[in-house]
Amino acid sequence: MRSGFAFALCLILSLTACEREKRELSPQPTRSEAGLATDFVAGAGALQPSGNPAELNAPALSEGKTLFATYNCTGCHANGGGGMGPALMDDEWIYGYYPDQIFRTILEGRPNGMPAFRGRIPDYQVWSIAGYVRSMSGLVRKDAAPGRDDHLSGKKPESSTDKMQPSNSAAPTVP
């Protein structure tokens, strides 16, 4: 009886491991073009938390980290510390910290400088980048977060970043 229980436990554990290790072998070309409301209000937007499968997946988060540099997010946000754009490695979220809010921030752009990537990059890459952005303040599972920098390291890797309690610098305004 006990061995059966242990076997079942191992099986369940191996399933979680699969999620972390799964490679996307045939990603979808979907590029969200329209249908997203933009109301340029700090903190507003869909507040139902939606899941982001990329956050459980180590290759996706690691690719998100690479794309973060490749698509020149680093040009304004540096390696998370911020510059011309706000810092992403702290607990402050101007436009929301839920995965779909970050997804919209990347796709729609935000006032005062954040460009819109709508139609430019496929959705699965946006989800990867959104997952990586959350990993910078420890909001994703540590075992899936990237553990290594390609640049000079000035902080702990994402896989060692403790979860920060997100706070909004601007409270959501309901019109």
Place this chain on the structure above:
Amino acid sequence: MSPATVAQSALDAAGPQSAAIEWLWWLMFVISTAVFVGVMIALAWAVRRRGDHPASDAIMTRWVTGATALTVVVLFIWLAASVSVGRASGTPQLKDAVTINITGRQWWWQLEYSDTLPSNRFRAANEILIPVGRPVVLNVTSRDVIHSFWVPNLHGKRDLVPGYTTSIWFQADREGTYRGQCAEFCGLQHANMAVFVRAVPEADFQKWLAAQRRPAADPASTEARHGRDVFLKATCSQCHAIRGTQAGGAYGPDLTHVGSRATIGAGILPNTPENLQRWIRNPHQFKPGNKMPPHDLSDADLAAVSEYLRILQ
């Protein structure tokens, strides 16, 4: 570039280093074969005379001592040969050399032809043109994981390590196309990470250099112009650069002269308009899990893009 005309064998040396390595291979093969045959004969002889006349301690000591001495001599011959081949193939011949910086990427090879004049430097991918009879110095590194550069007809392997640059040199003594292969497991598409070295006469090489240094050709036809617009507005320009346009991405190969390449996808497909369209629509049917996203372009847009890429000679 059909498979029949592309060489990939360490036993068909095309340069001084690979010739030295081939010589070492044959030396080791011949000695190992002789040792193997000798041991087998001794074993057969021992099995046949089993139990007849047990040898005296003196005779056994003499045989074991002789065999040990012979082993030491053989190992020293190999050591001397190995060190001398290492020295001969490792010493750089920098005079009059062509210098190429190679960066390993998942899963293709980024080339940068170096020049003292910065405006003469340019990037290319996967197909390395070199002049016959001139030394070529490669400065190799990697951007993601460890790769290994290995063109067996020209030289041994050299690892490409992230954040660390090393140099090797080789030389092709005869014309030909030599296929190489990543030789360090680097992820899903490791097996499909091919590189081609084409050795051509000096005059052809200079002509090719001059052509590669030029910015991209301006599209003359309406379709190619439309292709360029699609290229710049769709996902393509996020990762690919075309010199002379606004496309400046550096995650994928530089496509300024992609039309002049024989293959696409690091050797996975011959470079034809049909293959380009199939590749752009869904590269994952050829290299599952590679970094290029699939594209949902209309047939007309896709044809225009492939026409534009074709004229980028």
